[in-house]
Amino acid sequence: MHENISKSELREIKYRKRQSVFACINIIIFILILSFIGICLVLLKRPTISEIENRTLAEKPVLSVESFFSGSFTKEFSEYFSDTVPFREQIVEFASFVEEFKGINAPTFYGNVAIVADDEGNSVETEEITVSTEPVPDVTSLPENDSSVVTSPSSETTAPAETTASTTENEEFVGNISEFSNNGIVVDGVKMYGENAGVMLFGGNKKQGTRYAEIISNYKRALGDEINVYNMVVPTSVEFYLPKKFNRYSASEKDAIEHIYNSYTADVISVDAYSEIAEHTNEYIYLRTDHHWSQRGAYYAYKAFASVLGQTAPSLTEGYIEKSIDGFVGSLYGYTNDITLKNSPEVFTYYMPVSEYTTYYYDYATLKSNGIGSLFYENVSSNNCYGMFIGADNIHAKIVTKLNSGRKICVFKESYGNAFVPYLVDSFDEIYVIDIRYFGKNAVEYIKEKGITDVLFLNNAFAANTSSLISRIEQLYANPYGTLTEEQVIAIYGEPEAETSVSNTEGQPVTVSTSEIIDSAVSTES
């Protein structure tokens, strides 16, 4: 009995001893860790930008009496301290890797996802939420050179200006996306050509589709019988690559396109690019990490257009020189910051026509010449590849070919048209490219003045259902800015030297003016 007690006492004493040894080790380990990390945080170099997030990190605040007592110094210092931790990029990347263990890898949606179709995939009528802020100006009531003209359009253009301002560095692609009537983005679980991809869910809006068809019909009526008006609405990747389980969240683009094609009120010629594209969905026709199609996808649209024109498109292997850029990660990543997209960069392939042609560039607002340039700006950085075609969106291009067919085309497009336009060099003598968002003249007058024989409206299904873009097409027809002087145009559009955001090889955003792009493009072309 006595022995037993002393045994258990002995055990207790031993346990206490061990415990204090453990306590010492515990203390030493954690104090060392805290101090070591503390020293590292002070001594190591702090990053200033984040490539993953594409933003500048918080800056060290300046200490002053005012900043201290207002509390802004300490607040900003804390922000600076935790925002610019050394090895931030690696840690953030590791953190998002760890995050995945929180649950079952389920699809992540970005944006406000609404149900637009029932389970069978029939689209549900959705009410347009965003009301167009741009009233249709009455042409007849606008007296020429009236100063009131300046104020009224400038107030109308504030809306798009704000969008670009709020998106700062990602202006190039985010600006484009936010204009579309999209329904959020889904990334996880989406596969294209066997690899990770993202798609934008299509909201769809039949009412806007009807309006789009009507406005194009107006163009046809205004242009008369001699000028052919073609309309081509192209599907986007969501139509072919959205996993079935998400069908309820994306409306059918096929239906939306057919609806437009059935709603003309004049003799507009439809181009059925859908069927042609749908036959090639196992080819690389859409970009996986970007909201655009690839130039291969644009080729099939061109093939459909050529057959409407009564021509045969040259084959991709013979008529074009195929080139590619590695490591392209597009707008959907910039928009979602989803790591799976960043980790599956794609090869951006483009096709340069072998036919001879010359490209002239003009400023959109003033139509002042910017000289001769390259149709493909091949020096783009790997995350801005889609910006290589026809000087991206914000410059007006005219392409003159060696063909002698007597046909001149004017293309009204948004960014989907950029990859498409180069193919037209095999079909027309002259090609005028008008981005509906940036052109600042009366389009109908312009078409007549240039002796154009064919007009093509090329828009993706989102754009053709988006109120603000449709309103722009309407405005171009109604000529709200036709009577403005150059200064007034500048007041509305900003400086005519439209700036294009291009990135250098380090991935750091650099701003280059369009004239520089063209200069360097000219030098590389020679």
Place this chain on the structure above:
Amino acid sequence: MVFSDLFFLFEFLPVFLAFYFITRNTKFRNAVLTVFSLLFYAWGEPVCIALLIFSSILDYCNGRFIDKYKGRKIAVLGVVSSCVINLAILFTFKYSGMFVSGLNMLLPFDLPVPDLRMPIGISFYTFQSLSYVIDVYRGNAKMQKKYFYYIMYLSMFFQLVAGPIVRYSTVAEEIENRKVRISEFSHGISRLIFGLGKKVLIANSVGRLATEFLTFDSAPSSVLAAWTGVLMYSLQIYYDFSGYSDMAIGMGLMCGFHFPENFNYPYISRSATEFWRRWHISLGTFFRDYVYIPLGGNRRHQILNIIIVWFCTGLWHGASVNFILWGLYFGVLLIIEKTFLLKVFDKIPRLFSHIYLILAVLFGWMIFYFTDIFQISNCFKAMFGKGGILLTDIVTESQLKGSIWLIIIAIVLCTPVYRLVCNAGEKIAKSCRFGFFCTSVVKLLFLLTILALSVISLVGDTYNPFLYFRF
């Protein structure tokens, strides 16, 4: 500065500890603690620190006054002056905005609404200061002669910002005479890291989900979203607050203070009465000892007392009508329970009372979350599928799946499972040398993992994937 901040954890705390442990001299340690506490507070409140210092001088003087006139009626003046002035300051900075805008609704003319920012921690230190004066008056605590010890008690950075409300009588002894044991320091550091993990790994993650499901501008998208949102918020508020208390208690232990526990697994309660004995214990007991019992407790007009106490408890949480509603909601629950419900619960299986409490708490937190009555009713309707909303939606489902393990861990850790595991571990550790070695290694690795993960997510915290997301 908050505890879950890289600058605090890796710069402030190690430097403080280095100074604190230069000598064993308690006076020197007290000086270090006071200086660092004031620096800590000035970092967040460079101007309003004046209020803290004012309160400390006021109540230090009140303490001396009461002590001088001990046993005489005049001593009560010390308590009156402390209550009036402290509560007036609290009212001015915390409630004047709400009060004036409420008044404007009644008055035919509009008064300018004061736009005062509430100083950090004012609700906590005001109550601590009050407890000191009242305790000295009641004879529960000795008067503190040294002003510096008093301001140290009031400003101690462990509990200054978010509690627990440590009463003067609890730490009076340790202010002047305390020892830091190695085992307690070690235990404190473990507690600190565990609390950090609760806050950073669980509270922040479920909090992000809560804000996603419970938006202020629209009703929840489905029944599932409404319930999930409220559940996530309930988890968030528990882990956030109890994690913070853990860190405070842990740091207190590291410096030789023994603070009372603030949480005791509140979600395993079986009635609202029990819940409030387990949730934010230091606040509950404060109101019990300094408001409820002086009012007459359960001997005189108990129902009125309960209503007053719960009105105050609600109001204490913030200057908004929904907090008062939330407080009264619990007051009413308590009255119902006292009159008959507790007797009923004794007769039926325990499961029912658990379910009752969980539901009661969930609805409570929903009221707590939305500052707008309209939003509360919207969310309430959504929880019961009113207004033709869907039962479930894919966004909620996918979010839920995407964090399912974390949510399960969060729910499980609301129960004393962790404590049971620790007890089992202790048994193994006591059994033999090898057992001790194994449990020690597991414990260390566990804490190291929590620390590493917390730091990683604190760095990534500024990383916001929705940064550009503005349609």
